[in-house]
Amino acid sequence: MTVSVSERLTLAARPLDRQVASLSALAIVLVLIDAALPTPLPGVKPGLANIVTLLALYRLGFAAAVWVSLLRVLGAALLMGSMLTPGFFLSLAGALASLMLLAPASRLPRRLFGPVSLSLIAAYGHIGGQLLLARLWLIPSDGILYFVPAFALAALITGTVNGLLAARLLWRWPSTPH
Amino acid sequence: MRLIRPGDVAVFTLAALTCGLVVWACWTQSPARSLSIRQGGTLWREVSLLHNARYTVPGPLGDTVVRVKDGRARIESDPSPRQYCVGQGWLTHAGQSAICLPNATSITLEGARAYDSLSF
Numbered sequence: 657m658t659v660s661v662s663e664r665l666t667l668a669a670r671p672l673d674r675q676v677a678s679l680s681a682l683a684i685v686l687v688l689i690d691a692a693l694p695t696p697l698p699g700v701k702p703g704l705a706n707i708v709t710l711l712a713l714y715r716l717g718f719a720a721a722v723w724v725s726l727l728r729v730l731g732a733a734l735l736m737g738s739m740l741t742p743g744f745f746l747s748l749a750g751a752l753a754s755l756m757l758l759a760p761a762s763r764l765p766r767r768l769f770g771p772v773s774l775s776l777i778a779a780y781g782h783i784g785g786q787l788l789l790a791r792l793w794l795i796p797s798d799g800i801l802y803f804v805p806a807f808a809l810a811a812l813i814t815g816t817v818n819g820l821l822a823a824r825l826l827w828r829w830p831s832t833p834h
Numbered sequence: 835m836r837l838i839r840p841g842d843v844a845v846f847t848l849a850a851l852t853c854g855l856v857v858w859a860c861w862t863q864s865p866a867r868s869l870s871i872r873q874g875g876t877l878w879r880e881v882s883l884l885h886n887a888r889y890t891v892p893g894p895l896g897d898t899v900v901r902v903k904d905g906r907a908r909i910e911s912d913p914s915p916r917q918y919c920v921g922q923g924w925l926t927h928a929g930q931s932a933i934c935l936p937n938a939t940s941i942t943l944e945g946a947r948a949y950d951s952l953s954f
Contacts, residue, residue: 765841768840770836770841772839773841780849798904804860823837
């Protein structure tokens with residue numbers, strides 16, 4: 657068989673792919689809103705897009721959450737023109753660290769640990785990954801330790817608020833088989 | 835489905851405690867700025883902690899080697915028989931010191947320390 661330009665090659669999108677795509681689009685919009693909000697310290701952000709990662713985790717599974725999280729980092733970098741800048745690598749490190757913590761955390765008993773737990777764990781993963789990369793690569797000095805408490809306090813607040821929002825949204829969005 | 839579950843309270847408490855711990859560790863512990871090296875009771879030299887270096891301090895028994903690295907300091911080697919000051923390891927916070935006794939050499943980390951009292 658020869659490949660011809662007149663032959664159409666189509667990729668069939670499964671319903672799950674469409675759901676991942678629409679959640680990623682939603683997450684990218686939330687990142688843009690995050691970026692527009694003024695913050696007292698660079699890097700302290702509400703992290704609203706993490707709500708979408710939690711929704712994907714609860715309704716579509718861990719693999720979908722990984723897709724949504726990484727597509728969000730990539731898409732937001734393209735839209736904000738920060739592709740391959742330090743800011744892009746920081747958000748990638750934060751997303752990867754938080755996914756690494758969410759993988760075991762999502763296996764915790766659901767009856768005891770809800771979205772608030774997962775959101776707090778993800779928030780701490782984010783600051784942990786970002787600070788680690790910043791310490792190893794961008795600011796190789798212990799002076800960065802001075803800012804750690806500010807980031808930790810911000811993660812405590814944003815993690816709790818985002819977790820409550822995610823819990824509320826999950827309550828409104830009943831679980832459906834896919 | 836309840837918004838907050840029992841485990842969430844535990845995770846929140848743990849996170850809040852972590853916050854308290856890093857605030858204590860990063861904001862209330864004053865960082866050391868310089869290192870005083872004393873020999874025989876008199877100040878031999880005061881050195882900055884910003885430059886990684888090795889100092890050889892001559893004493894009655896022999897040379898004591900002081901090492902400064904990444905804002906910390908330690909006695910690297912000393913001719914004293916029991917090696918207490920070497921075993922003490924890295925000093926990190928203002929006010930900490932290591933004393934090598936028979937050789938009469940000591941190091942102390944200096945920094946912005948809280949005042950005992952102030953009068954005007």
